[in-house]
Amino acid sequence: MSAIVGVGAYAPRFRISAEAFEEAWGRFDAAGVNGKAVPAADEDPLTMGYEAATRALEAAGVEGVDWLAFASTTPPMAEEDLTARLGAMLDLPEDVGRHVLTGSTRAGTRGIVAAADALAGGASRALVVVADAPRGEPDGEIDHAAGAGAAAFVLEADGPARIVDVAEHASPYPGSRFRGTGESTTDGLGVTRYDRRAFRETVGAAVDGLSVDPDAVAIQAPNGKLPYRAAGDLGVDAETIASVATVHELGDLGAASVPVTLARALADGHGSILAVAYGSGAGADALVVEADGPVSTALALDGDDPLGYAEYLRQRGVVTAGPPSGGGAYVSVPTWQRSIPQRYRLEAGRCPDCGALAFPPEGACPACGSREPFGAATLTGEGTIEAVTTISQGGAPPEFADLQSRAGDYAAAIVSLEGEDGGAVSAPAMGTDAEADAFAVGDRVEATIRRIYTQEGVTRYGFKIRPAE
Amino acid sequence: MRDAYLIGAGQSDYGAFPAESYRSLFSTAFDAAVGSVPKGLEPGAIDEAFVGTLGVGGRQLGLPGPAVTEHVGLDGVPCTRVENACAASGYAVRQAVAAVRSGMADVVLAGGFEVMSDTSSDATKYWLGVSGETEWERLSGTTFSGVYAQMASAHMDRYGTTREQLSHVAVKNHANGAKNPHAQLGFECSLEDAMAAPVVADPLNLYHCCPTSDGAACTIVASEDVVDAYTDEPIRIAGVGAGSDRVGLFQREEYTTVPASERAGESAYEEAGVGPDGLDFAEVHDCFAIAELLAYEDLGFCDRGEAGEFVASGATRPDGQLPVNTSGGLKSKGHPIGATGAGQIVEAYKQLTGDAGERQLSDPRRGLTHNVGGSGGAAVVHVFERQPIEEVAR
Numbered sequence: 001m002s003a004i005v006g007v008g009a010y011a012p013r014f015r016i017s018a019e020a021f022e023e024a025w026g027r028f029d030a031a032g033v034n035g036k037a038v039p040a041a042d043e044d045p046l047t048m049g050y051e052a053a054t055r056a057l058e059a060a061g062v063e064g065v066d067w068l069a070f071a072s073t074t075p076p077m078a079e080e081d082l083t084a085r086l087g088a089m090l091d092l093p094e095d096v097g098r099h100v101l102t103g104s105t106r107a108g109t110r111g112i113v114a115a116a117d118a119l120a121g122g123a124s125r126a127l128v129v130v131a132d133a134p135r136g137e138p139d140g141e142i143d144h145a146a147g148a149g150a151a152a153f154v155l156e157a158d159g160p161a162r163i164v165d166v167a168e169h170a171s172p173y174p175g176s177r178f179r180g181t182g183e184s185t186t187d188g189l190g191v192t193r194y195d196r197r198a199f200r201e202t203v204g205a206a207v208d209g210l211s212v213d214p215d216a217v218a219i220q221a222p223n224g225k226l227p228y229r230a231a232g233d234l235g236v237d238a239e240t241i242a243s244v245a246t247v248h249e250l251g252d253l254g255a256a257s258v259p260v261t262l263a264r265a266l267a268d269g270h271g272s273i274l275a276v277a278y279g280s281g282a283g284a285d286a287l288v289v290e291a292d293g294p295v296s297t298a299l300a301l302d303g304d305d306p307l308g309y310a311e312y313l314r315q316r317g318v319v320t321a322g323p324p325s326g327g328g329a330y331v332s333v334p335t336w337q338r339s340i341p342q343r344y345r346l347e348a349g350r351c352p353d354c355g356a357l358a359f360p361p362e363g364a365c366p367a368c369g370s371r372e373p374f375g376a377a378t379l380t381g382e383g384t385i386e387a388v389t390t391i392s393q394g395g396a397p398p399e400f401a402d403l404q405s406r407a408g409d410y411a412a413a414i415v416s417l418e419g420e421d422g423g424a425v426s427a428p429a430m431g432t433d434a435e436a437d438a439f440a441v442g443d444r445v446e447a448t449i450r451r452i453y454t455q456e457g458v459t460r461y462g463f464k465i466r467p468a469e
Numbered sequence: 470m471r472d473a474y475l476i477g478a479g480q481s482d483y484g485a486f487p488a489e490s491y492r493s494l495f496s497t498a499f500d501a502a503v504g505s506v507p508k509g510l511e512p513g514a515i516d517e518a519f520v521g522t523l524g525v526g527g528r529q530l531g532l533p534g535p536a537v538t539e540h541v542g543l544d545g546v547p548c549t550r551v552e553n554a555c556a557a558s559g560y561a562v563r564q565a566v567a568a569v570r571s572g573m574a575d576v577v578l579a580g581g582f583e584v585m586s587d588t589s590s591d592a593t594k595y596w597l598g599v600s601g602e603t604e605w606e607r608l609s610g611t612t613f614s615g616v617y618a619q620m621a622s623a624h625m626d627r628y629g630t631t632r633e634q635l636s637h638v639a640v641k642n643h644a645n646g647a648k649n650p651h652a653q654l655g656f657e658c659s660l661e662d663a664m665a666a667p668v669v670a671d672p673l674n675l676y677h678c679c680p681t682s683d684g685a686a687c688t689i690v691a692s693e694d695v696v697d698a699y700t701d702e703p704i705r706i707a708g709v710g711a712g713s714d715r716v717g718l719f720q721r722e723e724y725t726t727v728p729a730s731e732r733a734g735e736s737a738y739e740e741a742g743v744g745p746d747g748l749d750f751a752e753v754h755d756c757f758a759i760a761e762l763l764a765y766e767d768l769g770f771c772d773r774g775e776a777g778e779f780v781a782s783g784a785t786r787p788d789g790q791l792p793v794n795t796s797g798g799l800k801s802k803g804h805p806i807g808a809t810g811a812g813q814i815v816e817a818y819k820q821l822t823g824d825a826g827e828r829q830l831s832d833p834r835r836g837l838t839h840n841v842g843g844s845g846g847a848a849v850v851h852v853f854e855r856q857p858i859e860e861v862a863r
Contacts, residue, residue, distance in 0.1 A: 329599040329607055339604065360605065366720055387724045389618030390671035391610055398594040400610050412610045412670075414619055414719045426719045428609035436671075441626040452608060462608075 002116040002126075003159030004289065006060020007297040009263040010051035010131075011149040011250050013433060014038040014315060016307045021144055024309035030145035032224020036251025037303055039133045039148040041315050041406035042432055042450040045072040046082055047461065048150035049131035050089050050449050055298035056127065056152035057090065065154065067118045067126035068092060069099040071107040073179075073186075073254045074133050076451075076459055085461065086129060089344045089449050097123065101255075104279030105177075105220060108132075108151070108255040109287060112275075115155045116163050126155045132254030135185050138318060142177070142186050145223045147251020149301070151259035161266055161291040165212070169205035170283035173198035177222070177280035188280075198282045199226055204233030206284035207276060214274035214288075216240060218261035221247035222278075234276065244268060250301065260301070262289070267297040320405040329397070336460050343462030344449060346381055346417065348425055349374025357425035359417070366425075379425070381447040382468060383417035386426060390436040399453040411439040415465055417447070433466035444468040472693040473569040475704040475853055476576075477506035478811070478818035483684035483803030484653040485586035491528065494685040495520075495537040495582045498808070502580070502687035505818065507700040510576070510689065512541070517574035518548040519564040521557025521581030522807030525596045526588050537582060537685075546578075554600035555756060557581050558686065559810025559840025559849040565690040566709050566851075575695045580687030581807035593681065600843040602717030611670075614678055616718050616844045617757035618670035623724040624759060625672065627774065632672055634777030636663035638758035639676040639800055641786055646797020648827040653682050653803030677758035679798075684805035686812035704821050707835075708743070708852035710736025716846040725774075727760075727845035730767035734839070734850050738769075741835075741852040745769040748791060748852075749833035750820055752813035754841040755798040764839055765793075768850070787830060795820065795828045810840035814851065821855045 017035040021028040030036075039048065049070060057063065070083050083098035099114060101107040108130035115126035131150035136142030155163075176195040179186040188195065203219065217240045219227045224247045228238050244265040246253065253260050258277040265273045266289070275287040313319045341347040342360045349361025352375055356367030361374040391412050396404045404410065411431030416424045431439045432450050439445070445465040452460040479501020481494045489497075503510050520534035529536050534550035551561040558581025565579035585593065598612030606616065624630045640660050646652035658676060666675040696703045712732030715721050721728065738744050745768060753768070755761035762776035770791055771779040779785065785793035796802045796816035799809060817836045819825040834855050841848045 329595065329601075329603050331604055331608060335604065366715070387619035387623040387718075389611070389615050389622060389673070390668070391615050392668050392670065395612060395614050395670045396594075396610060397598055397607050397612050398591060399608065401591075401594065403610075410610060412615045412619070414724065428606045428611065428717070428719045430610040441622055460608075 002119040002155050002157060002163050004153050004161040004266065004295055005156050005159035006056045006062065006154035007263045007266050007295055008052040008055025008059055008152045009150065009260050009299040009301055010048055010055065011037040011301045011303055012039045012043055012048070013303040013305045014040060014307050015303050015305065016309070016312045020309045025139065028144055029141035030223050030251070032248060033145050033251050034248050036147035037149055038307055038312055038315055040432070041317065041403050044076040044451060045074055045131035045133055045150070046076050046086060047450050048148065049086060049129040049152065051300065052131065052150035052152035053090055053127060053129045055300065056154050059296040059298040060154035061296065062125065062154060064093060065096060065125045065127040067097045067115060067123040069101060069111040069114060069128045071101040071111040071130045071255050072132045073102060073105055073107060074135065075100065075102055088340055091345050104281065104283070105255050105257065106277040106279035106283060106285050108259040109275060109277035109285035112153060112287065113166055113285060116166065119155060119157050124156070128153045128155065130256045130259040132256040134252055134254040136187065137185050141223070142188060145252040147253050149250050149253040149256050149260045151256055151263040160293040161289050161295045163287055164290050165210050165288040167206050167209050167286045168284060169202055171202060173282040176282065196226070196229060199278055200230050200233050202282045202284040203230050203276050203278050206286040207234050207274065210286055210288055212272065212274050212288045214240060214272045216244045216265040216270035216273045218244055218258050218265050218273060218275040220276065220278035221245065221257050222252050224248050234274065244270070263297065263299060266291060266295045267299050269294060314406050317406050320402060322402050333458050346379040346447060346463060348377045348379050348419065350377040355423070357419050357423045359425040359427050378420045379417045380420055383415045383424065383445055385439055385441055385443045385445060386414045386416050388413040388439050388441060399455060403453065409436040411436040413439055413465060415445055429463060429465045431466065432464040438467055470570045471572060473566040473706045474691050474693065474696040475688060475706055475814065475818055476691045476696060476699040477502045477510060477689035478687065478815040479505050480651055480686035480808070480812050480815045481684050482651045483682045483805055486683050487587065489683065491582050491584045492537055492540040494584070494683060495580065496541050498580060498685035498687040499541045502689050506689060507702065508698065510699060512543060514576045515543055515546055515578050516576055517568050518543060518546050518578040519551050519561035520548060521551045521561040521810060522583055523552060523554055523557060523600065525583055525585050525806060528584065538578070543578065553847040554842035555754070555806050556810055556840045556842030556847045556849050557807045559838070560711065560847070562688055562690065562811060562814055562851065563709050563711055563849050566706050569690055569692045575692045577690045578687060579690060580685065580811045582685035583805035583807040584683045585681040585805065586683050602720070606717040606719060613756065613844065614670040614673055617759050618673045619718060620724050620763065621672050621759040624762070627725055630762065630777040633664060634781050635672070635677050635758040636660055637780045638755060638761045639663040641780065642755060642794050642798040642800040645787065645795050645828060646801025649797045649802055652797045652801050653680055654801045655797065673757055673759070679756050679800045679804040682803035682805040684803060684808045684812070686808040686815050688811050688814050703856045704818065705854045705856055706851060707854040708737035708741030710734060710740065711849040713847050714845050716843060718844050727763050727767050727841060727848060729845045729848035730764060730839060730841060733848040734768040737850040737852050743835065743852065747835055748837050749835050750792045750795060750830055751837040751839065752796060752816050753793055753839040755794060755800050756804060760841065761793070761798065768839060787828070792830055795825065795830065810849065813838040813840060817853050821853060
């Protein structure tokens with residue numbers, strides 16, 4: 001037996017409407033999608049997963065877990081264990097069991113099922129992080145529908161929202177949705193009736209053996225219409241699906257489609273939830289979640305920064321050139337790696353002689369010059385802007401040329417960050433999550449983790465600041 | 470300790486010169502410096518050399534010093550490359566003074582060069598801001614325009630300094646540079662122009678930022694034992710001061726001063742036995758308009774927080790109480806990084822020898838040069854005095 005004890009969810013702040021696509025293309029191919037979430041240029045499934053995971057851990061009121069899964073059809077690296085970075089961002093112990101699930105839009109529910117199995121096998125607390133940002137060719141239905149979002153679940157053996165039944169089904173339906181090895185966009189043959197049959201048959205068969213009368217259904221939503229075509233196969237009415245659906249405003253969330261919708265259903269207080277994920281190929285997972293009390297949730301799914309279609313293409317990097325070549329200043333990957341405790345977790349130092357904070361904690365004490373080794377000190381992630389500028393076109397170091405061509409002007413600040421045990425220390429930080437002019441001297445800000453830049457194929461992640469909530 | 474004297478100084482034009490190499494630019498500056506020595510100088514008399522360059526473009530990162538001194542025929546003369554970012558050749562001159570004072574050398578060449586215009590805009594970007602703190606400051610998305618803009622934001626927040634006051638720096642320095650045949654941007658600009666330019670890093674616009682430049686400058690420093698052989702109106706290097714600081718702005722106590730400049734200024738004043746009141750002119754490091762304002766305060770030209778009003782009042786125009794950057798400064802004359810510090814001393818030499826042409830001040834006796842590396846990780850200040858010095862009533 002296993003249960004969900006904390007839930008987090010996140011969607012980027014940017015939104016694009018169906019109308020913006022219609023203006024650009026003369027049509028919009030994603031049926032039932034009114035608008036969708038768009039990841040900012042410095043976001044990817046790893047950073048979105050971090051956003052959801054910090055919220056889930058905080059909602060659950062826990063810090064550590066002993067089992068971690070990260071699921072996405074669009075992980076920022078096709079090969080590399082991203083749970084190592086994610087675990088470091090979340091300050092999880094280094095001996096946590098780790099799993100990366102990808103290759104199917106049911107990777108998210110696979111993660112939840114795997115967590116349930118792990119708990120049954122002796123794990124004490126699991127964290128499942130699901131984040132996705134599908135991508136298609138610009139003129140096709142998949143890209144028109146493609147949204148972005150993340151959900152994270154903390155699971156324990158028992159809790160308020162128990163996973164009482166699980167089933168799955170698979171049968172071969174090649175060609176309905178696929179992405180070849182090495183390709184960056186997902187495609188489909190577009191054989192409408194074949195695709196629909198694959199979906200309905202697979203999800204219907206997965207649910208077939210379950211005994212459930214759900215008051216909410218979180219079902220895979222590659223667009224805003226297909227879920228309702230399967231309502232009859234699931235034995236539910238359209239309202240049961242519509243009341244918790246996320247596809248209409250967030251778009252196709254890929255592997256996060258069902259997890260984010262499940263998060264919303266739990267946040268809305270539904271007692272009996274059927275979660276049905278579908279992965280082309282085709283296979284389906286069905287989970288029955290019974291909540292006999294409120295589950296602690298922290299959802300950040302609202303967004304109100306509208307994008308035009310050209311801005312959408314820029315933010316997603318479809319029409320930008322990528323980083324320039326050059327030489328000069330250079331921070332090697334090993335150098336960056338040594339600073340990960342600071343980049344991810346703001347680990348500072350405290351001078352044993354004078355008590356001043358130092359960030360990064362190296363070299364002589366900035367206050368008294370002592371060479372004594374610093375004691376450990378953590379920063380809260382909150383602080384105040386001391387100096388700030390807006391970097392306009394041409395003013396960015398080349399490492400940030402791609403970001404700037406995608407996201408435009410950005411704020412670069414020096415921020416006084418507060419220590420957990422008092423004091424403050426200054427650090428330089430880039431602004432995110434708001435327009436550059438939203439940052440002024442004296443403003444309160446908080447830290448989050450975003451993509452900093454990519455060089456030699458390796459993306460550097462680290463903290464940035466955003467206006468305090 | 471022997472006194473050191475400035476017996477010659479000269480520079481190439483500053484600008485973008487596709488037909489020139491770093492060696493040919495240095496050669497031009499060297500010849501100009503040698504040619505400026507009042508009683509003449511046989512290059513064979515030079516027994517030591519210091520050359521400042523950052524190395525932008527990577528064309529000669531190792532041994533750039535001998536690469537230029539051998540090129541101008543200083544065969545076998547010991548040459549040391551000095552690197553302190555934009556203060557490289559200011560520090561080269563300081564090394565020359567030390568060599569003379571210590572007795573190691575009698576006639577020392579100190580100069581610098583940089584070529585910044587012959588790389589693609591992408592490659593150039595990789596070299597901008599390389600003297601900022603790399604791991605943290607640069608990777609928060611800043612080059613120097615951003616870091617100085619942060620200083621400006623703090624100064625504006627704390628003292629109410631305005632964009633218009635920043636623009637007055639550009640107007641003044643362009644007016645001066647328009648009279649300097651070596652200047653890269655030798656044209657005048659109006660306050661309206663300087664207010665309306667495109668933003669580079671808010672609050673700094675294009676007119677608040679110096680250009681990138683090619684160029685070279687050389688100075689020649691001689692000991693008191695030999696100075697009479699070269700001039701009858703010696704210019705004594707009366708004070709030298711220098712200071713270092715944390716390379717990253719965020720690592721400093723506050724952002725509205727450049728402590729390295731303060732330290733350098735205090736030491737130079739003390740050694741020269743004068744204060745800012747004893748100066749007839751100054752060349753300060755105005756890589757950005759805010760940098761000139763900070764220099765006014767750090768060097769004691771005005772009180773803390775009052776630099777904006779000070780420049781707007783006209784006090785630092787050629788007809789003001791303390792003319793600053795009669796050469797046009799980095800803003801108008803140009804900023805070939807490794808040449809800049811020596812180039813400032815070229816202007817001091819010209820003013821003190823009456824060779825400043827249209828820019829000539831009326832009989833100046835004492836001038837100061839102020840050269841900063843990065844956002845203040847290094848600074849060096851020199852005070853020069855025409856001999857014999859007589860205090861004139863002010």
